[in-house]
Amino acid sequence: MTDPAPAALPRLNDLALASLPARVARPAYDRSRTRIGIVHLGAGAFHRAHQAVYVDELLADDPDWAICAVSLHSPGVRDALRPQDGLYALALLGEETELRVIGAIREVLFAREQREAVLARLADPAVRLVTLTITEKGYCLAGDGLDFAHPEVVRDLAQPEAPSGAIGHIVAGLRARHRQGLEPYTVLSCDNLADNGGKLRRAVLQYARRIDAALADWIEREVAFPRSMVDSITPATDDALRECVAAQLGCRDAWPVQREPYAQWVIEDDFRNGRPAFERAGATISDDIAGYDRAKLRLLNAPHSTLAYLGALLGLETVAEAMAHPPLAGFVERLMRGHIAPHLAAPRGFDAQAYAGAILLRFRNPAIRHRLLQIAQDGSQKIPVRLLGTIADALAAGRPVEPLCLPVAAWLHFVRRQAQAGIALADPLAPALSAIGRAATGEAAGDVPAFLALDAVFAPLSSDARFAQALRIAYAALGDGGAAAVERALAASA
Numbered sequence: 001m002t003d004p005a006p007a008a009l010p011r012l013n014d015l016a017l018a019s020l021p022a023r024v025a026r027p028a029y030d031r032s033r034t035r036i037g038i039v040h041l042g043a044g045a046f047h048r049a050h051q052a053v054y055v056d057e058l059l060a061d062d063p064d065w066a067i068c069a070v071s072l073h074s075p076g077v078r079d080a081l082r083p084q085d086g087l088y089a090l091a092l093l094g095e096e097t098e099l100r101v102i103g104a105i106r107e108v109l110f111a112r113e114q115r116e117a118v119l120a121r122l123a124d125p126a127v128r129l130v131t132l133t134i135t136e137k138g139y140c141l142a143g144d145g146l147d148f149a150h151p152e153v154v155r156d157l158a159q160p161e162a163p164s165g166a167i168g169h170i171v172a173g174l175r176a177r178h179r180q181g182l183e184p185y186t187v188l189s190c191d192n193l194a195d196n197g198g199k200l201r202r203a204v205l206q207y208a209r210r211i212d213a214a215l216a217d218w219i220e221r222e223v224a225f226p227r228s229m230v231d232s233i234t235p236a237t238d239d240a241l242r243e244c245v246a247a248q249l250g251c252r253d254a255w256p257v258q259r260e261p262y263a264q265w266v267i268e269d270d271f272r273n274g275r276p277a278f279e280r281a282g283a284t285i286s287d288d289i290a291g292y293d294r295a296k297l298r299l300l301n302a303p304h305s306t307l308a309y310l311g312a313l314l315g316l317e318t319v320a321e322a323m324a325h326p327p328l329a330g331f332v333e334r335l336m337r338g339h340i341a342p343h344l345a346a347p348r349g350f351d352a353q354a355y356a357g358a359i360l361l362r363f364r365n366p367a368i369r370h371r372l373l374q375i376a377q378d379g380s381q382k383i384p385v386r387l388l389g390t391i392a393d394a395l396a397a398g399r400p401v402e403p404l405c406l407p408v409a410a411w412l413h414f415v416r417r418q419a420q421a422g423i424a425l426a427d428p429l430a431p432a433l434s435a436i437g438r439a440a441t442g443e444a445a446g447d448v449p450a451f452l453a454l455d456a457v458f459a460p461l462s463s464d465a466r467f468a469q470a471l472r473i474a475y476a477a478l479g480d481g482g483a484a485a486v487e488r489a490l491a492a493s494a
């Protein structure tokens with residue numbers, strides 16, 4: 001990653017805090033008096049722009065919950081933040097850009113090179129919470145449980161004391177605690193998956209049972225896996241952000257993060273060994289996470305993926321640009337208001353139309369350059385949780401599914417076009433997807449069944465004849481997947 005800020009500027013770190021311009025918010029507590037109580041797996045931008053900010057709000061009152069942030073797969077965040085004492089800037093992209101320096105991360109580790117340090121933190125009794133943002137693919141799931149054929153799972157089960165994946169780390173830490181007679185930590189998933197805590201719990205238990213049945217029994221009895229729903233639009237860091245932060249801070253931050261001003265975190269109150277008072281930092285504690293999850297995945301993420309695939313086929317670059325394309329914005333709004341919101345099993349008192357309206361406004365935020373290709377990544381993991389549930393419900397109720405199939409068909413065309421242009425897909429199923437994409441002819445009759453045979457994505461819907469038919473119609477409507485054909489399909493759907 002390039003760093004465009006002039007090297008002559010001093011680096012952001014504890015020493016530099018006192019001389020930041022007054023308008024830049026900074027930790028309202030003495031960082032040296034905080035203690036690490038949370039280990040976070042997956043130290044990417046979303047964690048640093050979301051959960052770490054909630055924790056930052058709490059540390060003044062409760063200094064026991066500072067964060068040790070662990071990257072599992074790359075050293076970038078550690079290398080950027082270690083010289084900065086874990087500090088970084090958060091830019092809130094509203095009418096004006098507001099900058100805030102976040103101090104909640106006291107330690108940054110790269111697991112592959114610092115395994116002992118990570119395992120020591122996980123075994124530290126002061127650590128009472130392990131949180132995760134490892135994205136959908138980090139859970140190594142197949143169907144309703146752990147994918148025992150996944151290379152990461154195979155590798156970690158062969159040497160559980162030297163894990164590489166998130167599940168392997170969680171279990172290695174719990175195993176050390178179990179052996180030492182210590183209290184376990186609570187494991188809180190902050191990923192965009194329906195029933196994230198339930199899925200994680202099943203995966204952890206299945207993995208632990210292969211290693212040690214007594215350990216699995218203990219985890220089953222003693223460890224809590226609360227569900228949570230997280231929301232805040234967080235575009236990837238770019239050079240423009242680094243330059244803006246350097247200019248406003250007067251010092252250099254190698255890896256600032258940015259997000260919209262809006263953030264939501266809904267958490268199930270199921271913690272065994274104490275918890276931070278997240279509600280004091282604005283989180284919602286609720287016993288209906290499933291309702292919030294469904295609402296967010298179906299009314300925010302599904303439209304996001306719709307904009308991403310149809311927008312990419314139209315040659316557009318960002319979400320705001322896609323929302324400025326009237327036929328595409330109109331289609332997305334009709335999809336949300338007509339085909340998703342009215343049928344949503346939402347939390348009590350939830351106004352799905354008002355929620356949809358607020359999301360459309362967030363998508364239009366002109367201060368955010370959220371690249372469609374960022375959202376288009378990992379389609380094989382996202383399409384099922386975002387769109388196929390709504391489609392399954394509509395099929396069960398006998399409602400039409402053609403409009404809901406258009407974004408799914410757009411994903412297939414996107415895969416085909418990338419594969420045929422020789423562009424690598426960012427997706428854990430890239431080898432299988434690209435092979436189908438390369439062989440595809442553009443004819444719905446041959447292409448759609450080839451994609452539908454991907455059980456990891458489409459089962460059990462693939463055996464539904466009405467779904468297969470609607471997907472073929474939508475795929476054919478998008479023609480060759482070029483901009484002109486997509487324009488025609490959007491016009492025809494109006």
Ligand code: CS2
Nearest residue numbers: 231232233234301304374375
């Ligand atoms: C987006 C999400 O990249 C994507 O797939 O749909 O990251 C989205 O921005 C967040 O879920 C918003 O909370």
